[in-house]
Amino acid sequence: MASFCNIEKIIRGRVLFDEPLKKHTTFRIGGPARVWAEPIDPKDIKEIVSFAIDAAIPLEVIGNGSNLLVHDMGLNRIAISLSAPHFKRAKTEKDSIRVGAGLHISEMLEYCCQKGLSGLERLTGIPGTIGGALAMNGGDIGSNVEEVHTITKSGRERLFKQKDISFGYRRSDLEGFIITEAKLSVKQSTSVDVRALCKKHLDEKRATQDLGSLSAGCIFKNPEDIDLSAGELVESLGFKGKRCGGALVSEKHANFIVNSDGASFGDVMELIEMIRDKAKEERSVNLELEVKILG
Numbered sequence: 229m230a231s232f233c234n235i236e237k238i239i240r241g242r243v244l245f246d247e248p249l250k251k252h253t254t255f256r257i258g259g260p261a262r263v264w265a266e267p268i269d270p271k272d273i274k275e276i277v278s279f280a281i282d283a284a285i286p287l288e289v290i291g292n293g294s295n296l297l298v299h300d301m302g303l304n305r306i307a308i309s310l311s312a313p314h315f316k317r318a319k320t321e322k323d324s325i326r327v328g329a330g331l332h333i334s335e336m337l338e339y340c341c342q343k344g345l346s347g348l349e350r351l352t353g354i355p356g357t358i359g360g361a362l363a364m365n366g367g368d369i370g371s372n373v374e375e376v377h378t379i380t381k382s383g384r385e386r387l388f389k390q391k392d393i394s395f396g397y398r399r400s401d402l403e404g405f406i407i408t409e410a411k412l413s414v415k416q417s418t419s420v421d422v423r424a425l426c427k428k429h430l431d432e433k434r435a436t437q438d439l440g441s442l443s444a445g446c447i448f449k450n451p452e453d454i455d456l457s458a459g460e461l462v463e464s465l466g467f468k469g470k471r472c473g474g475a476l477v478s479e480k481h482a483n484f485i486v487n488s489d490g491a492s493f494g495d496v497m498e499l500i501e502m503i504r505d506k507a508k509e510e511r512s513v514n515l516e517l518e519v520k521i522l523g
């Protein structure tokens with residue numbers, strides 16, 4: 229079995245050991261990742277995959293950590309971060325843009341504003357990367373997808389064309405692959421119009437969501453079997469403002485739990501379980517998690 233320290237000799241990108249994941253999640257919660265690796269290109273990713281197979285250690289891709297709740301004990305895994313410049317590129321190709329999976333959505337939208345490319349403005353305010361949005365179909369990014377480049381967990385490159393991928397509500401077939409790049413459809417417009425539309429979406433989001441606090445966005449998916457959003461349901465159950473330790477159900481949007489005061493993983497989980505139990509008992513609703521729990 230490979231020794232963990234050897235990974236530093238194998239890849240060209242930066243490697244850190246016992247890197248605190250609270251530094252890499254918008255919740256600011258999470259213990260250390262045994263290995264934190266920043267590959268510089270797809271070849272480096274393949275080296276990490278082959279190392280992980282030899283060492284029998286699971287891999288976890290971390291984007292901007294904006295949909296993650298990580299255990300305080302951390303992760304006994306290799307966390308891959310696509311933060312190197314190779315994965316943050318953006319380029320225009322006719323009526324599409326080619327973007328690296330590590331590019332932040334706000335950086336992609338700034339690129340679109342500067343070039344006057346329209347069609348992705350509805351993603352404004354989502355604090356994630358392109359890779360995270362594709363894996364989760366955040367902001368329904370799937371409807372712009374033309375192709376997605378990935379590396380499989382056995383280390384092979386695999387190109388998905390739009391027709392090969394099914395995107396659903398906060399899910400896609402790309403989960404489980406390491407997404408490296410995507411081609412997204414856009415339309416020619418003007419910088420002024422694209423910027424105005426982004427501002428409109430951001431204003432709407434600011435009015436309803438708790439964007440200024442430490443959170444992972446919506447905790448629960450909207451339930452299918454009741455005519456209420458998850459936020460409306462949680463509010464109607466009386467949870468707005470409810471606190472467990474440092475975790476608090478947002479006063480602005482009841483589907484947001486915020487880390488208001490050094491919350492632990494356990495504080496957030498306690499609130500989640502209380503809400504789920506009450507939703508089940510009083511409304512017979514099984515609330516499914518939108519946030520991903522790691523560790």
Ligand SMILES: Cc1cc2nc3c(=O)[nH]c(=O)nc-3n(C[C@H](O)[C@H](O)[C@H](O)COP(=O)(O)OP(=O)(O)OC[C@H]3O[C@@H](n4cnc5c(N)ncnc54)[C@H](O)[C@@H]3O)c2cc1C
Nearest residue numbers: 291292293294295356357359360361363366367407444445
């Ligand atoms: C204030 C706030 C507002 C939000 N608003 C919205 C919203 O309006 N709409 C919405 O959909 N979401 C929203 N979110 C949730 C979150 O921002 C999205 O789910 C986002 O797409 C996650 O991207 P990320 O890069 O942070 O992914 P992470 O949270 O790091 O990871 C999420 C999942 O994606 C996987 N992943 C990440 N990168 C890759 C990759 N390159 N290859 C393969 N898998 C990958 C991870 O393994 C993990 O399973 C919000 C979150 C916050 C904190």
